[in-house]
Amino acid sequence: MLAALMLPGVVVAGGGSAVPRGNTIAAIVSNDPNFSTLLSAVQAAGLVDTLNSAGPFTVFAPTNAAFAKVPAADLNALLNDRERLRALLLYHVVPGRVTAAQVTGLSSAKTANGANLSIRTSGNMVMINDATVTRADIRASNGIIHVVDTVLMP
Incomplete structure (x- = not known):
């Protein structure tokens, strides 16, 4: 899968990335205004095709408010x-x-960049490193999204 994550994004005339369609992770992110900063970052990194591909992937997606903390x-x-x-x-x-x-049954997870995330649970709260999962199980055709309130730093 790591090789698949290195695919370049789709670029169209004018320098923007193509807008994904359907119910992929990329399409969900591109259609939710709370993820506009994440979408810009995914486009700048050339990862639109990856998050539009077969997967499956689990994405801990930071909101605009999470990016605003940086x-x-x-x-x-x-x-x-x-x-x-x-x-x-x-x-x-x-x-x-x-x-x-x-x-909730994990204490860590290996990410697509090879590093590990720390996972802690307390009652109904799930922490990924220092980020809190604010919404879970947004199902996509190629995976699942969990919304986090902080950008995860490797």
Whole structure:
């Protein structure tokens, strides 16, 4: 799967990425205004095709509010460094379809960039590193999305 994650994004005239259609992870992210910063990052990193491909993937998706916690200068630098951005985004992706019920039984998960995420649960709260899962089990045709309130830093 890691090789699949290295595919370039679809680029159309004008320099933008193609808008995904259907019920893929990429389509869900592109159609939800709460993920507009994530979508911009995925496009800048050339990962649209990956999140539109067969998968399956589990994505811990930071909202715009999560990205807003990152200092503006750091976020701009990241968005302009494709390799660092790809590594960061792939840190939010776990190979396979991992539901909320499965996540609560884990203490860690290996990400698509090769690093591990720490997983803790307390009652109904699930923490991925220092991020809280605010919405779980958004089902896509090629995986599942869990929304997090903080950008995960490798």
